[in-house]
Amino acid sequence: MGTNKGNNEQHILDVIERSRRNEASAQDLQELDQWYDSFQGSPLYTDGMSVNEEEEAMQMLLNRIHEVIEPELKPILRYRPWYARKWVVAVAASMLLISGMAVLFYLRTDQTDFSNSISSASNILPGTNSATLTLANGKKIKLSESANGDLAKEAGVLIVKTADGKLVYQAQNSAAETGQVNTISTAIGETYQVRFSDGTAVWLNAASTLKFPAKFSKLSARIVELNGEAYFEVSKDKAHPFIVKSRDQQVKVLGTHFNINSYADEQNIATTLLEGAVQVSLSNPMKINTSLKSVLLKPGQQSLLSGTSLSIAQVQADDVIAWKNGNFMFNNESMEIVMRKLSRWYNIEVKYADPSVKQIKFFGTVSRFSNVAKVLEMIALTNEVKFEVKGKEITVLRN
Structure with missing residues (x-):
């Protein structure tokens, strides 16, 4: 029986590969269509996304497939709308058949009876676009409760909330005093975007805090402090380097796009470069016993700073x-990391009946705007774990 199952799995992959190379016979194409149609009635988690969001989600999953299937079957997968959904379902399904991996993209709801416990989590809603701005004088402004338009004026800078829910600093008087520090903070289940007076844009993830000068002019360096996670698109200014301080490191850039994850409950500080170049250095080289005190990242690289080492991947x-x-992307991440991400966004408390389930690995993507019940149902489809829900307390159990 095991041999027949293995032969069937290989046959499926062979058909997919011939189709990719435009070498498929009419029988191959008919078989692929029939196989795809067997999943057709199952809703995909892209169903609620816009066209652009669906393309991005599809491409991310295709990238994951490209990395994990057998080397001889590693095509350069591109998102092609006219048959990409067929490819995603077909290849993801074959990966499930072959390796039992948790490819968390589609639901076979006709074959799964979810417990009432997970269904009770449907009232736990996703996070929202909100944050609290603290001015230099200590005044706090809850941005989700503030009207659009002018909010305040500090250091010759007008602070504005735009109609699309962003915070914008507009320099008006370059001669005004500097040194006034503002703070924008997101609670659990909140996210927000801010654009500084120099044009730099920052996306702040949930449970994060960013301190920054209201105005950068007249400063030799543009220095901000981050706790949590943020994505930066820094305006170029060679004369005034942009520096992000976070926990035990600082990142120095001239103009680039990068992400820093420095949550206190994560083991590593992860700095990921998308465009340009950044230098990641230890804030206190004497504190951490590692020979590598500084690294220069290239696009596509990530530095990881732990308690004892600094490395690049x-x-x-x-x-x-x-x-x-607007998506969760789980890339071979442990259940513990997955649930930490969910707890920050959905404001839930997570417990483990069996600590060993924390190490189960997952691949997959799902919209951050789905309610938590849908995400839990998706994870439960792997048959690795199940959940008990009591209010906002979620217990993870081995299946």
Whole structure:
């Protein structure tokens, strides 16, 4: 029986590969259509996305497939709308058949009876676009409760909330005093975007805080401090380097796009470069016992700073910033990391009946705007874990 199953799996992959190379016979194409149609009634998690969001989600999954299937079957997969959904379902399904991997993209709801416990989590809604701005004088402004338009004026800079829910600093008086520091902070389940007076744009993830000068002019360097996670698109200014301080490191740039994850409950500080170049250095080289005190990142690279080491790895940078684009992207991540991401966004408390489930690995993508019940149902489809939900307390159990 095991041999027949293996032969069937290989046959499926052979058909997919011949189709990719435009070498498929009429029988191959008919078989692929029939196989795809067997999944047709199952809703995809792209169903609620816009066209652009669906293309991005599809491409991210295709990238994951490209990395994990057998080397001889590694095509350069591109998102092609006229048959990409067929490819995604077909290849993802074949990966499930072959390796049992948790490819969390589609639901076979006709074959799964979800417990009432998960269904009770449907009232736990996703996070929202909100944050709190603290001015230099200590005044706090809850941005989601503030009307659009002018909010305040500090250091010759007008602070504006735009109609699309962003915070914008507009320089008006270059001669005004400098040194006034503002703070924007997101609670659990909040995210926000801010554009500084120099044009730099920052996306702040949930449970994060960013301190920055209200105005950068007259300063030799543009220095900000981050706790949590943020994505930066820094305006170029060779005369005034942009420096991000976070926990035990600082990142120095002239103009570039990068992401920093420095949550206190994560083991590593991860700095990921998408465009340009950044230098990652230890804030206190004497504190951490490592020979590597500074690294220069290239696009697609990520530095990891732990308590004892600083290292570089090649990553899929677009996956890292999926949160900025409204998606969760799980790239061979442990259940513990997955649930931490969910807890920050949905404001839930996570417990483990069996600590060993924390190490189960997952691949997949899902919209951050789905309610948490849909995400839990998707994870439960792997048959690795199940969930008990009591209010906002979620317990993870081995299946």
